[in-house]
Amino acid sequence: MKRSIKACAIALFLAAAPAVVMAQTVTGTLHLDQPGPVIAPEVYGQFMEQLGTGIDGGVWVGPGSEIPNTRGFRNDVVGALKALKTPVVRWPGGCYADIYHWRNGIGPREQRPITLNRWWGNKEENNAFGTHEFFEFAELIGAKTYLSINAGSGTPAEAADWIEYVTSPSNSHLAQERRANGREQPWKIDYLGIGNEPWGCGGRMRANWYADVFRQYVGFITPGAGTTVVAGGPNADDYDWTRTLMSVAGKDFDALSLHYYTLPTGDWTTKGAARGFGEDQWLSAFVQTYRMETMLRAHDAIMDETDPGSKKVLAVDEWGAWYDPTPGSPPGWLQQQNTLRDALLAAVNLNIFHRHADRVKLANIAQMVNVLQAMILTDGDEMVLTPTYYAFQMYQPFQGATVLPLEIEAPAYGPLKAVDGTAARGADGKVRLALVNLDPDRANTVSIVLGGAGARAVSGQVLTAQAMDSQNDFDAAPDVTPQAFHDARVSGGRVTATLPAKSLVVLTLD
Incomplete structure (x- = not known):
């Protein structure tokens, strides 16, 4: 079977990837003053x-x-x-x-x-x-x-x-x-x-x-x-x-x-x-x-x-x-x-x-x-x-939260952006920001401008594990469970967080 051009591109990318990598910087803007549709x-x-x-x-x-x-x-x-x-x-x-x-x-x-x-x-x-x-x-x-x-x-x-x-x-x-x-x-x-x-x-x-x-x-x-x-x-x-x-x-x-x-x-x-x-x-x-x-x-x-x-x-x-x-x-x-x-x-x-x-x-x-x-x-x-x-x-x-526009500029991971995200304001008035770091080897430091308003504090959870195929099984303690996330801060109308490799981070902005 012939390999697709996309598959070859992925293989070439992986072959060229360094064994040890440093954190990259991801930038973006969260428009707190531009509410969109409600998430059903x-x-x-x-x-x-x-x-x-x-x-x-x-x-x-x-x-x-x-x-x-x-x-x-x-x-x-x-x-x-x-x-x-x-x-x-x-x-x-x-x-x-x-x-x-x-x-x-x-x-x-x-x-x-x-x-x-x-x-x-x-x-x-x-x-x-x-x-x-x-x-x-x-x-x-x-x-x-x-x-x-x-x-x-x-x-x-x-x-x-x-x-x-x-x-x-x-x-x-x-x-x-x-x-x-x-x-x-x-x-x-x-x-x-x-x-x-x-x-x-x-x-x-x-x-x-x-x-x-x-x-x-x-x-x-x-x-x-x-x-x-x-x-x-x-x-x-x-x-x-x-x-x-x-x-x-x-x-x-x-x-x-x-x-x-x-x-x-x-x-x-x-x-x-x-x-x-x-x-x-x-x-x-x-x-x-x-x-x-x-x-x-x-x-x-x-x-x-x-x-x-x-x-x-x-x-x-x-x-x-x-x-x-x-x-x-x-x-x-x-x-x-x-x-x-x-x-x-x-x-x-x-x-x-x-x-x-x-x-x-x-x-x-x-x-x-x-x-x-x-x-x-x-x-x-x-x-x-x-x-x-x-x-x-x-x-x-x-x-039931209201979508807030989120723009992210991230380095490439293969043909994709390394970081994806979403944001919304809940009925409780709090803003949630979910960020996914697709890169399995490299942390990504995200710096997002809070357009239209600010925030006083940030808290969050992270979901990650040691291996790409870490699992939760019957015969052992679970390997993949949410943990408190402490590597985020708000200052000067901006939220900054360092996402571990291969992770999901959900932040709450107050």
Whole structure:
């Protein structure tokens, strides 16, 4: 296979990099007097799919389990997600959504049928986690609900019945059936996705075909007041798909999804290792993840052609790092380890979403527990919080905050800037500044002018570790956790901080 020009450039850069490097200087301006759009809390959303141990064993153990639980939901996982202030959860997929028939997951659990998960290893699913369990779980962790309905192998009638079962306060037979199954009051569907990846596992449809299928579905469903209807959007940089959906079906949806995964190699057949990688794949992973910014800018421009006021949401409801699976793990379970690299990749993507906060108001990392770039790993009764979890934890104050323009001039790291950042003012009036140093060897001293106002004090946290692939595992103390950061100061209308190599630093300005 021929190496790409970009890959060769990265290799040449790494070959020329010195073994010992000194800190560099990064400059910038933070415009405190130019508030921008509000960062929707739902940008920090999660995604759970019936896949491997993403739900079974990861979230759900059943009420009879010896693992401490509340009505079958793991207490440790529930507590960790509540602490993270998880704003919204997407379920049941993913590819699984378009083979899921909701009636298999209601009624007495011992009577629910066993079905085969054709997309993920042909695993036998007992359907113990179904509609009631999903909505109860969302209530338990305080999250909004994002329901993906089956538009691939299902029908509009099946979808309409499911929505009526969930949301109807009436005395219809479906509402009465819900009551008979233990739920008196209806639930609210906050986000409703019509299928998943219709261009791929959701039906292999062409854009015009799916646009018509989508319009058919929305003609038969009544999701209820306050529900955001999400159309199946493009695969990465398929801009023709976005233009078609906006022109043919734009009047019928509130949000358009976008799926993009970071593969260090850019090759789906050999994606790259989750651990044990060299600096070449450290850098290439960030090069690949910054494609997200290019895509958002291009899709946004296309949506502006018919929606210049950004009333339609761009929902990045599947994103994250996807590596080759952990050796020896079951086929189709998408198990991979989570490292410091993943934490910084998450931070970079969140920074990108903030820069597009006028259009991007929903995002769901893939996935929440035990699958792909997970927040949490479980093994039996043990639980580990991953580096990505801690990145989300450090960014928690950005939920609902108002974007402040931040301009950064940084030395190059390969084809990228060595430092990325974002800033916002929270409802508490405090300004948060998040800075990511991508360079795995070199510290960077950041000096940022505070335009329009000053600050009296600064405090912060830092997330870093000794190795690029440092991880948190079950058999040892965690290597990647936030620590107090003391190498920052404010003086003369300027904040200065020295970022360690390969680090995330979040500062609070008072």
